[in-house]
Amino acid sequence: MTSSQGDRKLRIGVTFGGSGLIGGTIVNYFKIKRPGIVDMRAPSSKKVSLRDCRDIREYLMSLKPDFVINTAIANIDSDSQLAFEVNYTGPLNIARAAAALKIPYIHFSSAATLPAGTDIEERDRVSFTPRMSNYAKSKLMAEKSLEFMSENENLDYTCIRLAVVYGSHDHKIQGFHRLMFAVADESMPFMFTRKNIYHSYSNSKKLPYLIHHMLDNREEFSGKTYNFVDPEPVELSDLILSIKSYLNLKAPREIYVPYPVARNGKRIMKSMLRLLTKIGLKASLPPELMFLNSFYRTQTLSCKKLQESSFVDPMPEETIYTRLPEMITYYLTRWSHQNLITTFDDTFEFDKSIKDDFKYNPEAILEAIHHDATAPFVEMTEENQKQTRFYG
Incomplete structure (x- = not known):
């Protein structure tokens, strides 16, 4: 990893979104697993708001880092303004600053910019539609603008596109961990999917190794987008039943709820929650339910492009199944201590x-x-x- 800011021995990196699962894993890697290589900074959103161009510009100008990474995202159910500012103009302004400083920019995107189907390649993006979610639209806009800046403004960037992310130390209950929580909490009575529905999964633990390698090999990776997923896709129903088996639970029962029934049930629940707000009770559905249709359609990403690069998988034997026992122990212990669930028998019992x-x-x-x-x-x-x- 070479320095672009003179002869400093310790390079400076910036990770926006450093408190999340992905950002936290990256920061931990450079601070704990690879100390002495990078002085990694992870400013909080209070210190540097991605919604404020001046915040981004002044912070990076004063620090003059050797590279910048953006893992920050707005919640998937955010309104149009928040999604636009955090997922689009934020990354855009980071890119403008990186181009001005002539430093590499590693940007994280999402499989939400890709269509359903099997073996989807990096170039197979969706088109803009009026019904597209704010999250998907803003992520797609960011991808397109970074491509434009690479071609026209000499931006040195790499886009890493993730599928369903898994790993420990996610302090929010979202994505795959929301699914795990629903099974552990026994709030999923039946199977809200179909058989033979497959998805790709991204191992957060491997990401820092990829970033480290990409920063050391800019000529190879600059200006390109890569799908970062495990080689083998996973059947959703099998994964749900595996979690159920580990926890020795009775639910969900292996009864597959058709999509029209699940969709109507979601609408009824939304109506009921709106009625509750009128009497002073506030509740909401998990934001992941906005992607309910993805539980009923396959989306698997091709990782051929990355496999053909110079990057070597540091843990080729790891899959979501091999990490499942570790993640179940970690998250259910955490959720039990937070009084979020009561079904887990914590082996490290409080005296x-x-x-x-x-x-x-x-x-x-x-x-x-x-x-x-x-x-x-x-x-x-x-x-x-x-x-x-x-x-x-």
Whole structure:
């Protein structure tokens, strides 16, 4: 990875959206797994709003990084203004800044810009339609503008297109993790799909290795778009039943709900929720339901282009199935501690006496803690530091 800003030993990178699953994985890779290569910055949306061109321009101008990565997205059910500003003008202004600084820009897009079907290649994009979701429309606009800037403004960029993303440490319940949550929470009584419906999946754990390689090989990857998916697509019904089996649950029952029935059920639920708001109760359907039709149609992406590149898969044996036990343990432990679900038997059980005292007699815990567990950490005191320096 060569520096474009002089002879600095430690290169500076910027990741927008660093608090999400993808961005957090990238930041963790460069800070923990590959320390000493990149000083990775991940400004929060409060510090740098992608909706504010001046924020982007001033931040990147003051920092002068060696590369920039954008993983930030607006929620998939965002209104037109938020989707337009975060998913389109935000990436556009990052690209304008990157072009001005003459630094590489790694942009993340979505399979929402692609049609249904099998073995879909990078060039097989959908056309704009009036019924297109705000999310898909804004992501497609960003792809097209970055292509234009590559051809006309000398933008050095690479677009990585993701399918259904999976991985640990996603603090939001969305995408595949929403599906896992629905099964674990036993809120999916039947199968809302058909047999033989396949989708592609993207392993977030592998992404930092790809980005690292792309940054080291700009001549090969500049100005191109790549589908980043596992080679083998996954049948949705089999995945749902696998999660059910791991959790030893009775639901969902293997009864396949036809799409027209599921669609009408969604409409009825939306009407009921609107009525509830009139009496002061607020609730909403999961935003993923706006893509309900994708549960009933196949979309598998071709990864041939990436396989034919110089990038070598660092974990070729990993699939969503091999990572399923790890993800189930991680997410269900997290959701149990957040009181979101009660069906998971947490093997790392909270000590029962402490649990009972915390629930019924917190004063007893306070008394015990105050008796012998409130002293400053000795090894961190100034006196101890002086002694360590004297004797060490």
